[in-house]
Amino acid sequence: MKESDALENNPHVSRSALEALHSQVYGWALSRCDFDHPAAEDLMQQTYVELLSSGNARFDNKSTLKTFVFSVVQNLAKSRYRRLATRLRLVRTYRQDVAGEQVVDGETPIDDGVWRTVRALPARQRDIIELVFCRDLTVEQASAVMGVSVGTGRQHYDRAKKALRERLRAFAEEE
Numbered sequence: 001m002k003e004s005d006a007l008e009n010n011p012h013v014s015r016s017a018l019e020a021l022h023s024q025v026y027g028w029a030l031s032r033c034d035f036d037h038p039a040a041e042d043l044m045q046q047t048y049v050e051l052l053s054s055g056n057a058r059f060d061n062k063s064t065l066k067t068f069v070f071s072v073v074q075n076l077a078k079s080r081y082r083r084l085a086t087r088l089r090l091v092r093t094y095r096q097d098v099a100g101e102q103v104v105d106g107e108t109p110i111d112d113g114v115w116r117t118v119r120a121l122p123a124r125q126r127d128i129i130e131l132v133f134c135r136d137l138t139v140e141q142a143s144a145v146m147g148v149s150v151g152t153g154r155q156h157y158d159r160a161k162k163a164l165r166e167r168l169r170a171f172a173e174e175e
Contacts, residue, residue, distance in 0.1 A: 010051055012059045018051070018069070024135055025069050031130055032077035043080065047072050063144055067137065070145040117167045125160035128153055 005014040033039035050057035057072045118129055131142035143153025
């Protein structure tokens, strides 16, 4: 890594490495935002601000850069949705009849049988399947992104594969 390529506040991270990961990280951000492109773009911007500023996101070479950046996106998404859920609860509690405000899930461009089946899995199983199969992380790296132990990650991975196998078999028999 050239010195001029290193980030000022994160010296172990290079701009070129972030650029190389951008499309994969954006895909993860889209997934975290239920495929709402503007929300994913906001999440990506917030991620880059964390990495470029003197925020809490400090890469220390204890994991791969990819795992680290995916974890930053995951943590920011969790924080974002906790705030939104709190706000929604407050609105529902104190404004019983709010005209014109409805929470509508973002539309997902993926609607074939396999991905509908994946989306029907419990959240952690769905996350680990996406991280491993779509984002090319190992189970160990995916576990780190999700903030769970490797053993727990493997357990979610195995359960997800079994559930998918059963559901897809049933889906195939219906057709």
